Amino acid sequence: MLKIEKLRAYYDTIPALKGVSVEVPEGEIVSIIGANGAGKSTLLKAISGLIKTQQGRIAYKDQDIAGRAANKIVALGISQVPEGRQIFAHLTVQDNINLGAYLYFKRRNRAEIAERMSEVYTLFPILKRRVKQIAGTLSGGEQQMLAIARALMGRPELLLLDEPSMGLAPLIVREIFAVIKKLNESGTTILLVEQNAKTALNVAKHAFVLETGEIVLEGLASDLLDNPKVKEAYLGG
Amino acid sequence: MEKITFASQLMQYLITGLTVGSIYAMVAIGFNIIYNVTEIINFAQGEFVMLGGLIMVFLHVAAGLPLLAAFPLTIILVTLAGMLLDRLAISPIRQPSVLTLIIATIGASIIIKGIAMFIWGKDPFDLPAFSGRNPIHLMGAVIQPQYLWVGGFLIIIVILLTFFFEKTIIGKAMSACAENPDAASLVGINVKHMILLSFSLSAAIGAVAGITITPISLMEYDRGAMLAIKGFGAVVLGGLGSFPGAILGGLILGTIESFGAGLIHSGYKDAFALIVLLAVLFIRPSGLLGSVEVSKFKRF
Numbered sequence: 014m015l016k017i018e019k020l021r022a023y024y025d026t027i028p029a030l031k032g033v034s035v036e037v038p039e040g041e042i043v044s045i046i047g048a049n050g051a052g053k054s055t056l057l058k059a060i061s062g063l064i065k066t067q068q069g070r071i072a073y074k075d076q077d078i079a080g081r082a083a084n085k086i087v088a089l090g091i092s093q094v095p096e097g098r099q100i101f102a103h104l105t106v107q108d109n110i111n112l113g114a115y116l117y118f119k120r121r122n123r124a125e126i127a128e129r130m131s132e133v134y135t136l137f138p139i140l141k142r143r144v145k146q147i148a149g150t151l152s153g154g155e156q157q158m159l160a161i162a163r164a165l166m167g168r169p170e171l172l173l174l175d176e177p178s179m180g181l182a183p184l185i186v187r188e189i190f191a192v193i194k195k196l197n198e199s200g201t202t203i204l205l206v207e208q209n210a211k212t213a214l215n216v217a218k219h220a221f222v223l224e225t226g227e228i229v230l231e232g233l234a235s236d237l238l239d240n241p242k243v244k245e246a247y248l249g250g
Numbered sequence: 251m252e253k254i255t256f257a258s259q260l261m262q263y264l265i266t267g268l269t270v271g272s273i274y275a276m277v278a279i280g281f282n283i284i285y286n287v288t289e290i291i292n293f294a295q296g297e298f299v300m301l302g303g304l305i306m307v308f309l310h311v312a313a314g315l316p317l318l319a320a321f322p323l324t325i326i327l328v329t330l331a332g333m334l335l336d337r338l339a340i341s342p343i344r345q346p347s348v349l350t351l352i353i354a355t356i357g358a359s360i361i362i363k364g365i366a367m368f369i370w371g372k373d374p375f376d377l378p379a380f381s382g383r384n385p386i387h388l389m390g391a392v393i394q395p396q397y398l399w400v401g402g403f404l405i406i407i408v409i410l411l412t413f414f415f416e417k418t419i420i421g422k423a424m425s426a427c428a429e430n431p432d433a434a435s436l437v438g439i440n441v442k443h444m445i446l447l448s449f450s451l452s453a454a455i456g457a458v459a460g461i462t463i464t465p466i467s468l469m470e471y472d473r474g475a476m477l478a479i480k481g482f483g484a485v486v487l488g489g490l491g492s493f494p495g496a497i498l499g500g501l502i503l504g505t506i507e508s509f510g511a512g513l514i515h516s517g518y519k520d521a522f523a524l525i526v527l528l529a530v531l532f533i534r535p536s537g538l539l540g541s542v543e544v545s546k547f548k549r550f
Contacts, residue, residue, distance in 0.1 A: 092436070099432065
């Protein structure tokens with residue numbers, strides 16, 4: 014579904030991605046693990062169009078999307094849940110959810126929005142109880158749920174998740190990953206970027222290890238879990 | 251007898267001050283709309299007011315269009331000027347820093363002023379008041395009917411903007427851009443379009459201010475800069491980015507100016523706004539209704 018070939022990206026003159034190739038087959042969960050600063054977020058931002066890439070191809074359903082504007086890429090069915098959630102903190106929960114369906118509002122597709130909204134609230138019942146609350150006053154876990162819910166309102170076929178476990182208690186992480194699995198079972202392809210390697214490898218079928226802008230290992234997630242190098246570097250021995 | 255005259259004089263200052271203050275409030279609202287989406291202080295904001303007044307004079311007085319036709323047409327033309335400002339001065343700048351963009355607006359304001367001088371010359375123009383010039387007497391003060399139009403339009407603008415930002419998805423999208431442009435583009439909002447929209451809205455509001463104030467104080471090509479400074483003073487007084495603050499700041503500034511001119515010396519009229527501006531920056535840089543916490547993160 015998504016095929017990234019030899020992608021290079023720079024921050025000013027500092028290379029952040031040095032020729033990264035990643036493939037995400039339709040219907041799968043693919044994880045990319047790596048330490049802080051390895052280039053994981055840069056990769057996701059390149060896919061969703063937030064940063065410009067210098068070289069390489071990003072093919073989504075066989076069309077090259079590298080260099081397109083972020084707001085055009087969402088319309089193709091790729092939604093990103095950005096690192097640090099990036100919810101609209103001064104707006105209400107309901108406004109955040111509505112804005113997630115911005116493209117449908119533009120197409121005046123009210124029925125679609127209502128259907129989507131009820132699905133999202135079934136997935137995250139806690140958000141329904143908070144609709145009128147200002148988003149910035151939610152707990153960290155709820156904010157992460159809101160960020161996912163907002164991305165889902167765009168009815169993505171490919172969901173990009175940037176560190177959904179960041180700063181959350183283990184119990185909440187488990188809850189969020191249960192939702193990620195559920196989404197995948199209902200047909201959404203997922204590309205997950207995580208520092209929390211164990212959780213990320215447990216949920217994925219294929220996985221990649223990114224180190225200083227390069228893919229150093231790739232394969233079945235279950236194999237990587239047993240790989241001594243991965244064990245030592247990412248799973249705490 | 252003496253006492254009553256003084257009281258009625260104070261009343262007069264208050265009413266005049268609130269009228270002028272309403273205009274400052276409109277300019278301040280225009281500043282805030284653009285600031286909230288882009289963090290730019292658009293120093294060409296006053297030129298929109300000037301253009302509104304002069305284009306209205308041209309359409310209504312020179313071309314003889316009826317008031318009801320000239321009014322919306324003027325707003326449309328000034329809105330187009332606002333869109334051109336974004337497309338020609340703001341949007342083409344590559345890798346913009348906020349400061350570069352602000353300087354671009356200053357440059358644009360000088361150009362607009364120059365063009366206006368070419369078209370209209372240096373003389374001030376008058377516009378007939380919307381509903382005559384028979385004054386209404388209230389508690390010894392004289393109220394021009396046009397004063398009520400100015401106040402009325404401020405109220406209409408506030409109601410329409412409140413509806414726009416609170417109830418429409420485009421309004422929410424604009425707030426979203428203001429808060430987090432990256433996240434906004436991730437839900438499919440075209441941030442550049444929202445910036446264009448913010449310039450259009452500000453220009454339209456500036457036009458209304460210009461059209462309504464011209465019958466009271468006339469209009470000439472170089473009025474924009476002073477209006478921009480007064481409006482900016484109102485914004486700073488009320489708190490950068492706050493709409494209630496803009497209205498409050500504008501009305502207070504207008505009133506201070508009017509009382510100052512009446513009680514101290516009318517020659518210092520323009521100085522009062524600047525004194526207030528400096529005083530606020532010294533004492534409470536976040537403004538009356540601005541949050542101190544937020545102001546720490548502001549780049550300006």
